[in-house]
Amino acid sequence: MSNGQWYPPEWPDRIRALAGGALTAVTPKRAATVLLLRDGADGGGPEVHMLRRRTSMAFAAGAYAYPGGGVDPRDEHPVRWAGPSLADWAARLGVTQPAEAQAIVCAAVRETFEEAGVLLAGPTADSVVDDTTGDDWDADRAALVARELAFADFLDRRGLVLRSDLLGAWARWITPEFEPRRYDTWFFVAALPTGQRTLSHGPGADVPHLPTEADRAVWIRPVDAATGYDRGELLMMPPTIATLRALERYGTAGAALAAAPDQDLTPVLAQARLEGDEVVLSWPGHDEFTKHVPTGGSSA
Helix, strand or coil, rough: CCCCCCCCCCHHHHHHHHCCCCCCCCEEEEEEEEEEEEEECCCCEEEEEEEEEECCCCCCCCECCCCCCCCHHHCCCCCEEEEECCCHHHHHHCCHHHHHHHHHHHHHHHHHHHHHCHHHHHHHHCCCCCCCCCCCHHHHHHHHHCCCHHHHHHHHHHEEEEEECCEEEEEEEECCCCCCCEEEEEEEEEEEECCCCCCCCCCCCCCCCCCEEEEEEECHHHHHHHHHCCCCCCCCCCHHHHHHHHHHHCCCHHHHHHHHCCCCCCCCEEEEEEEEEEEEEECEEEECCCCEEEECCCCC
16 A cells, blocks of 8 residues: 555455445445644644544544544434524535534534544633533543433533534545445534643543543644655545645634635545446545456455
């Protein structure tokens, strides 16, 4: 592998099975993920928060990704809301019902709190909590991770307003049809709120944290992460490296957030087709991820 593109060894067989009609695609589950940004201390541009998935994970083991996960049906429960209306969010996200839009945005905020310890909510529509550390916050986060507590109930009990205006929708990717675990994922950008800090993961962590799907957390400039990918040092899925490359042009976190409304949210779905003695795997609009899989097995 010349770069860090995540490419499971079972994909060629599954691609051929799909092309031959022997595999039925599963319906993707809705999910949300957040590119959490902060301005670097050296003035060298914004940094993005990334997590390395544990090697024991069934999906994308060892790959670097952003905080995120699947939508919980309870994410549709009413919450105190600040920012664009649910109707506006539905139009932006490309869904038909306001409740669907709320669930996707809530999932983005909830997963960022669960996996990074960062909460995009505040006591009022124009404020944000400035500290989410402490035993009481850890207990709530554990209950959310275990699905013992609905996010709406968590916000209500603490008297918090969800700040949807702190998020910008950035991209939408759908897991290929030949994957057994499929996600229809909306990618958002957000800036790290003043006073908050992310959880540490792995040996020597100096901030209390919960066991999650990650074993390492880093703040890294998008260009440095992309360079690590290009060298084959950092494993990533196509949506991750594609969004990193898109962030490289922005000099500050604020500039990236300001650019979010102009980003194309047309879903990106991998396509697999037979060409002669090869299966060609491609992601429309992203030629760098194209794979040529000989019908005999190995990929190029």
